[in-house]
Amino acid sequence: MKSKKPSQAQPSEPPTALLRLRNVEDLHWEMQQVQLAIARRAYELFETRGREHGHDWEDWFRAESELLRPVSVSMQESADRIRVHANVLGFDEKELSVSIEPRRISILGKKEVSATETGGGKIEYIDWVSDQILQLIDLATDVVPEGSVAELQAGLLKFDLPKAAKLKAATAAIAA
Numbered sequence: 001m002k003s004k005k006p007s008q009a010q011p012s013e014p015p016t017a018l019l020r021l022r023n024v025e026d027l028h029w030e031m032q033q034v035q036l037a038i039a040r041r042a043y044e045l046f047e048t049r050g051r052e053h054g055h056d057w058e059d060w061f062r063a064e065s066e067l068l069r070p071v072s073v074s075m076q077e078s079a080d081r082i083r084v085h086a087n088v089l090g091f092d093e094k095e096l097s098v099s100i101e102p103r104r105i106s107i108l109g110k111k112e113v114s115a116t117e118t119g120g121g122k123i124e125y126i127d128w129v130s131d132q133i134l135q136l137i138d139l140a141t142d143v144v145p146e147g148s149v150a151e152l153q154a155g156l157l158k159f160d161l162p163k164a165a166k167l168k169a170a171t172a173a174i175a176a
Helices: 024-048 056-067 164-175
Strands: 016-018 073-077 081-087 096-101 104-110 115-117 123-125 132-138 149-153 156-162
Touching: 024 056, 024 096, 024 104, 024 132, 073 132, 081 132, 096 149, 096 156, 104 156
Parallel strands: none
Antiparallel strands: 016 149, 073 081, 081 156, 096 104, 104 132, 115 123, 149 156
């Protein structure tokens, strides 16, 4: 994208970064590491409570809330496309991994924790928010992963996904 000088009449548009889609199997392997960390933390919570049964979901959700940053998601659907927006504010394109399957979007984010050392040798953490994202977005309609686009703009991850049914119908019409 070419750089433009902002003018008084026209506000400057935030920079957009096109994300490279990851191989589904590789990303799922990385996601398993995060899920194992959540399981370990949930087990710690279970042990802290004296191994009292019946609170497994509560422990799991608390572990997720401690380890993962929440992601708000919005979806729009038209006749031939699905558009998805996910709020990943604070993450840049190097810290995000994305894969698209016919019925699912997977987002994995790992932020480097920034810390500074003060004069007395004390370490101060700048960001106290969870430094990871693990978000699975299930889609109601099949999409074409190869024709999909994912871009990051001002903390908003935008997906433009062509529907598979419309593509199949168009291909069938051309073949006939």
